[in-house]
């Protein structure tokens with residue numbers, strides 16, 4: 134299981150799409166697909182719909198989807214239209230199957246944190262993040278002031294919680310990932326950090 138987490142507009146989806154194009158037997162689960170319907174999103178004291186909190190996501194459904202892949206990656210791949218290499222369905226097949234899970238709030242949900250093998254963290258500075266966000270069209274468009282009033286403060290809060298919980302990123306691996314991902318880093322202008330836990 135590979136986890137790709139990072140700030141909104143850090144380039145997670147872009148990088149994920151490149152990874153799945155480059156690798157066979159590679160499935161992806163997007164956390165954004167698990168947002169609850171709009172009418173179930175709470176409105177905070179600040180007047181904003183609280184999209185950037187765990188309560189806005191059906192995390193149990195997300196974990197069930199991850200478990201479905203773990204139980205039978207070949208079946209999961211086929212039902213999601215992912216090409217599998219011939220022979221993968223043999224019981225003794227040694228083919229490697231990869232799952233990429235990408236999202237902005239993955240490390241703050243314990244049942245998911247327990248499952249990861251490899252994780253990467255994408256970050257972009259405030260100004261760049263705000264600029265990119267302003268070009269996006271989400272299914273529910275950002276009301277004026279949402280970025281500074283909700284999105285960025287929640288990002289800082291969750292990042293701090295993650296660090297306080299000791300979900301740190303390994304330095305040696307960071308170097309290795311930086312080397313492996315030189316191209317992507319240059320292209321995304323993103324900071325990429327990672328940790329292997331094998």
Ligand SMILES: Nc1ncnc2c1ncn2[C@@H]1O[C@H](COP(=O)(O)OP(=O)(O)OP(=O)(O)O)[C@@H](O)[C@H]1O
Pocket residue numbers: 139140141142143144145146147148165236237265268269320321322
């Ligand atoms: N290498 C890059 N250089 C410049 N802009 C980029 C790069 N990669 C992605 N972007 C732009 O940044 C925006 C966010 O990219 P992407 O959708 O991959 O991010 P994300 O982390 O998945 O965001 P979110 O979680 O909010 O959906 C897009 O408009 C995309 O075109």
Ligand SMILES: NC(=O)c1ccc[n+]([C@@H]2O[C@H](CO)[C@@H](O)[C@H]2O)c1
Pocket residue numbers: 141165168184185237271272273284
């Ligand atoms: N995908 C959606 O339904 C949706 C709706 C409103 C806001 N968002 C934003 O998506 C980002 C994560 O990718 C978060 O910052 C949400 O604000 C998504």
